[in-house]
Amino acid sequence: MDSILVKGNGPLSGNIPIAGAKNACLALMPATLLTEEPLTLTNAPRLSDIKTMSNLLRSFGAEVSLLKEGLVIAMSSHSLGTVRADYDIVRKMRASNLVLGPLLARAGEAVVSLPGGCAIGARPMDIHIAALEALGATIELKEGYLHARAPLKGLQGERHKMRFASVGATENFVMAATLANGTSVLENAAREPEIVDLVHCLRKMGALIEGEGSSIITIEGVERLHGATHKVVCDRIELGTYMLAPAIAGGEVTLVNGQLGLLTAFCEKLHEAGIDVSEAADGITVTRKNGSVRAVDVATEVFPGFPTDLQAQMMALMCTAQGVCNLEETIFENRFMHAPELIRMGANIEVKGGLAKVTGVPKLKGAPVMATDLRASVSLILAGLAAEGETKVSRVYHLDRGYEQVARKFKAVGAKVERISE
Ligand code: UD1
Numbered sequence: 160m161d162s163i164l165v166k167g168n169g170p171l172s173g174n175i176p177i178a179g180a181k182n183a184c185l186a187l188m189p190a191t192l193l194t195e196e197p198l199t200l201t202n203a204p205r206l207s208d209i210k211t212m213s214n215l216l217r218s219f220g221a222e223v224s225l226l227k228e229g230l231v232i233a234m235s236s237h238s239l240g241t242v243r244a245d246y247d248i249v250r251k252m253r254a255s256n257l258v259l260g261p262l263l264a265r266a267g268e269a270v271v272s273l274p275g276g277c278a279i280g281a282r283p284m285d286i287h288i289a290a291l292e293a294l295g296a297t298i299e300l301k302e303g304y305l306h307a308r309a310p311l312k313g314l315q316g317e318r319h320k321m322r323f324a325s326v327g328a329t330e331n332f333v334m335a336a337t338l339a340n341g342t343s344v345l346e347n348a349a350r351e352p353e354i355v356d357l358v359h360c361l362r363k364m365g366a367l368i369e370g371e372g373s374s375i376i377t378i379e380g381v382e383r384l385h386g387a388t389h390k391v392v393c394d395r396i397e398l399g400t401y402m403l404a405p406a407i408a409g410g411e412v413t414l415v416n417g418q419l420g421l422l423t424a425f426c427e428k429l430h431e432a433g434i435d436v437s438e439a440a441d442g443i444t445v446t447r448k449n450g451s452v453r454a455v456d457v458a459t460e461v462f463p464g465f466p467t468d469l470q471a472q473m474m475a476l477m478c479t480a481q482g483v484c485n486l487e488e489t490i491f492e493n494r495f496m497h498a499p500e501l502i503r504m505g506a507n508i509e510v511k512g513g514l515a516k517v518t519g520v521p522k523l524k525g526a527p528v529m530a531t532d533l534r535a536s537v538s539l540i541l542a543g544l545a546a547e548g549e550t551k552v553s554r555v556y557h558l559d560r561g562y563e564q565v566a567r568k569f570k571a572v573g574a575k576v577e578r579i580s581e
Contacts, residue, residue, distance in 0.1 A: 163552040163566060165543030166575035167525070170410030173572040175401045177416045177442070178204040179391030181561050183353035184232075185254040186330045187360050187391065188212045191221055191234035192261035193337060194364060196386030198234045203391055205229035205563040207556070211252045215244060219262070239266055246272035246303060252560075253327075259287060259307060260331030263296055264338040267309040273300070286321050286328040293319035294332070294339055316341030316380050324349040324374065324461050330357055336378035337366040348376045351462040352421050356392040363387035395421035397562060399469045400537050402445045404574065406434045407476050408544040409447050412572050417443035424465045428473070431455045432480065454482030454519055459490050471497045471538035478506040479545050480519040488513045497535035500528040504542055504550065525550040533561040540565070544574055 179202035189212070191198040203209060205228065213223040213232070220240035224233045242262045249255040249272040262269035273284060284305065288298050291307060295315040298307045316339045321328060329349040334357075336343035348354070350372055358371035364387045367379035398417045405412040406429060419426060419438055426436050432455045435446040454477055459467040467490040477484040478501055488494045495515050498508045503526045507518040525548030530536030536557045543550030555578065558565055569576035 160553065161555045161578055161580050163540055163555055163558070164577045164579055165525070165540050165546075165550040165552065166548070167408070167544055167546045168573075168575045169408065171405050171408050171412050171572040171574055172410045174413045174415050175568045175571055177393050177398045177401070177414050178202070178563050180204070180353055180356070180394035180396075181206055181208055182254075182326075182396070183356040184209060184391050185212055186257050186353060186357045187389065188216060188232065188234065189257045189261045190334060190357065190360060190364065191216065191236045192219065192239065192258060192265055193334060194384040194386060195237040196235070198364070198386055199388040200232040201230065201388065201390045203230055203232045204394060206561060207559045208252055208254065208561065211248060212254065215248045215255055215258065218245070218248070219258070242266050242268050243270040244272055249274050256284065256287060256327060257330055259305070260291060260333075260335035263291060263307050263309050264314055264335045267313070269305075269307045271305050271307070273303055273305060286323060286325040287331050290319055290321060290328045290332040290345070291335055293317045294335055294343065312340065314339035316343040316378070318344040318346070320346035321348065323347070326351050326354065329354055329376070333358065333361070333368065333376060333378060336380060337361055337368070337384060338382075339378070339380040341380055343378045343380070345376045345378075346374065348374050349461060350374060352392055352395060360387060360389040363389055393418050393421065396466065396468045396534070398422060398443070399425050399466070400472050400541070400562070401568065402429065402436070402443065403472050403476050403541055404544060404569065404572065405445045406432070406447050406452065407479070407541050408574065410572070411444060411446040413439050413442055413444045415442040419443055424460070424463055425469055428455050428457055428465060432476070452476060452480040454480040454484040454517070456485045458487040461490070467491055467494065468534050470494065471534045472541055474498070474501065474508070474515065474517060475538040475541040477517040477519065478508070478523055478542060479521065482519060484517040484519070486515040486517060488515075496531040497538045500531070500535070500539055501542055503528055504546055506542070522547055524548055527551045527553070530554040530557045533557050537562060537565070540569070540576060
């Protein structure tokens with residue numbers, strides 16, 4: 160199994176290219192199920208989650224080709240066979256549940272395994288179920304599978320308010336409603352940029368949607384959607400992660416293709432901590448010159464708040480900041496599994512429920528550590544950049560789900576990060 164070796168060696172400098180967003184791509188790919196015509200995505204990230212979604216779509220009879228080393232995904236779903244998403248695939252990746260809405264809309268039926276427990280919390284499906292039931296679907300749980308069926312005349316446009324602005328449930332509702340009869344209105348919709356990107360693509364496919372990026376989305380059902388080509392939006396989580404590299408190690412790094420508008424709350428916190436963030440001709444430049452980082456309090460929130468997917472990486476920065484940082488996780492329970500690993504590296508962290516108190520220490524020390532989930536793993540690499548000695552991060556398969564060419568990107572700015580096979 161592969162590991163990553165990190166040696167802290169001072170300030171970084173250079174450019175890191177930012178890929179297309181994993182979370183946008185994982186919602187855009189199931190949109191192919193809504194049309195018989197080809198859907199092509201460009202600027203796709205090269206990740207194992209994308210391969211998992213490709214295999215899931217193929218299992219329904221879709222043709223999926225990864226072209227140009229995976230940067231382009233060409234899909235066609237002119238005829239669908241089975242509508243069953245097996246536990247073996249869904250348990251690997253919760254985003255598999257994003258086929259539920261499109262399958263229901265196009266085939267009138269979907270059988271999708273429940274994702275099961277997950278390292279970062281229970282992550283139930285009740286909001287997805289309520290949203291699709293509002294469109295007239297009947298959904299039963301049998302032997303760990305959701306059996307969903309649309310009425311004979313198809314899904315029916317309806318007004319629905321979600322109890323919480325779930326990203327995935329918003330995507331499922333919007334995709335299902337594109338082919339429903341009449342108008343659907345989703346209240347308390349999630350506003351994440353990946354949803355906006357999905358709506359832009361659906362619109363190119365002929366969908367009639369308004370309000371993306373706000374908490375009310377209106378969808379006028381159409382009889383059919385057609386093919387399209389769409390460029391996947393920049394990955395704001397990959398962007399934020401690499402912005403933290405010079406913040407932690409010092410130096411100046413430009414994140415090529417990075418868009419500031421996707422990370423306003425995060426950039427405000429970096430600014431408060433004493434890190435310079437500025438727009439460059441081709442992206443974003445982050446600078447930490449002399450002086451130490453100040454501790455800042457952070458609470459994760461739904462968009463446009465501070466993203467939960469950057470909480471672990473921010474904790475890595477706070478480990479060596481001056482002062483005390485209170486970090487509150489409000490989206491997922493049990494999302495501090497990186498804390499014990501950071502403590503192994505000499506960090507001073509106390510966790511109580513959804514709150515972590517991080518008291519900055521002058522220096523971390525390299526140690527063997529274990530990745531527990533995708534964002535936790537990269538936070539350990541970031542911490543290793545500021546540590547004395549060598550940090551070995553094992554269970555790197557978590558990283559491959561969400562960060563393409565991770566060692567190469569860190570090395571491009573002078574960090575000592577190596578991937579090793581044992
Ligand atoms: C998406 C992102 C993930 C990110 C999360 C929150 C993708 C592929 N993944 O996940 O990286 O961390 O948004 O920004 O886009 N919940 C329920 N019932 C439901 C659905 C969700 O209780 O039916 C709860 C979850 O357990 C969790 C919270 O709502 O505590 C947020 O989940 P949600 O917004 O649905 O996240 P995902 O779409 O799974």
